[in-house]
Amino acid sequence: MFLAKVQAKVANKPFFGTVENTNWAVCIDGLDNEFPKLSFGQQLSDLKKYKEFVKSAKSTHVGTKGIPTLPAVKKFVKEHGFKQFAARWLKDSAMNKDDSVELFYKE
Numbered sequence: 001m002f003l004a005k006v007q008a009k010v011a012n013k014p015f016f017g018t019v020e021n022t023n024w025a026v027c028i029d030g031l032d033n034e035f036p037k038l039s040f041g042q043q044l045s046d047l048k049k050y051k052e053f054v055k056s057a058k059s060t061h062v063g064t065k066g067i068p069t070l071p072a073v074k075k076f077v078k079e080h081g082f083k084q085f086a087a088r089w090l091k092d093s094a095m096n097k098d099d100s101v102e103l104f105y106k107e
Helices: 002-011 040-056 069-080
Strands: 015-019 022-027 058-063 084-090 100-106
Touching: 015 069, 022 069, 040 084, 040 100, 058 069, 069 084, 069 100
Parallel strands: none
Antiparallel strands: 015 022, 022 084, 058 100, 084 100
């Protein structure tokens, strides 16, 4: 019983991070939120769930003009108290810096 509670708690922990050249913000019920860290073959079932979530969720844009995108998205999620959310976008670089990031969420 205790182990199941610990596993459920870990599974619902949000993931904010960069994998290769992609930033991710993921917290979806029933999903290993750290799936972006896995190899592509291991990601397939979670990617399907991720895409289904994106199709059924509401969306908004997080303004990131003049600030790093990953901390801006993390702050936005915390301020709005979203329980489930998902976003992925290209990592900031000298050649690329988005002015906003599309975030999908369910309240």
